Amino acid sequence: MENKRVFKLSPRLKLCSNMVRSGTKLVDVGTDHAYLPIWLAMNGIIKSAIAADLRDGPLKIANQNILKYGVENIVKVRLSDGLKKISSEEAEDIVIAGMGGNLIFDIIKSTNWLKDKNKNMIIQPMSYFKEIRELLILNSYDIYEEKIVLSEGKIYVVMRVGYSEKISLKGDLFPYIGLLENSEKLNVIEYSYIEREIRNLNNKLFGFISMGLVNEADKLKNIIEKLKEFINERNKDF
Ligand SMILES: C[S@@+](CC[C@H](N)C(=O)[O-])C[C@H]1O[C@@H](n2cnc3c(N)ncnc32)[C@H](O)[C@@H]1O
Incomplete structure (x- = not known):
């Protein structure tokens, strides 16, 4: 039992x-x-x-x-x-x-x-x-x-x-943060997830820069900036 x-x-x-x-x-x-x-x-x-x-x-x-x-x-x-x-x-x-x-x-x-x-x-x-x-x-x-x-x-x-x-229809940030791109408010886990994503992309960016891949680096820099703006503009639910 x-x-x-x-x-x-x-x-x-x-x-x-x-x-x-x-x-x-x-x-x-x-x-x-x-x-x-x-x-x-x-x-x-x-x-x-x-x-x-x-x-x-x-x-x-x-x-x-x-x-x-x-x-x-x-x-x-x-x-x-x-x-x-x-x-x-x-x-x-x-x-x-x-x-x-x-x-x-x-x-x-x-x-x-x-x-x-x-x-x-x-x-x-x-x-x-x-x-x-x-x-x-x-x-x-x-x-x-x-x-x-x-x-x-x-x-x-x-x-x-x-x-x-x-x-x-999906936006520019969809590949990186999925449907979170539609959220107006972020809880602490979602916020940490996006922060982790930014850290991973930054590592990738250093790789591109050290390999001299200028176009790829520029594109990635743009995405990283957008992600940073995204988390700064959202209301934090914590
Ligand atoms: C890490 S466990 C995940 C167990 C469970 N789904 C969970 O999320 O807790 C991965 C399992 O997938 C099985 N697996 C790996 N490749 C597979 C495949 N092609 N088809 C079916 N099962 C697979 C492994 O044998 C293992 O039991």
């Missing part, structure tokens, strides 16, 4: 879970421990879930956790590289969290059935943020929601993404 008490998700996975629609069939790609689908099943949020992973080891642990928390009727494990072994009928909401942005984009790009406006994707890339935003838009996937969270001392970005024939 004790084991079956609902556990607490990390703030990062909790944010991902908040973007899953209720009553849907979920696929958690790269599930590892399967905490996300188990928590959603225990809270009665999803209809079914496939906890998928590339490797047997994590799936074994996922299966133990599924049994421990008594959700074996709702959550099933599946060995799959990305979404290769999952069919469209099995997936309404798809979570891909805790992986490199390039890998997440490859998984999306190689799954034709994701080109469907009814599919809801929740992605949490660990890297490659600018590139994944640009690539998604270029491939007709719009970002509908983007949130920043502090979890276990680190800042993470979670995006809700879907296929769309009509991508909403």
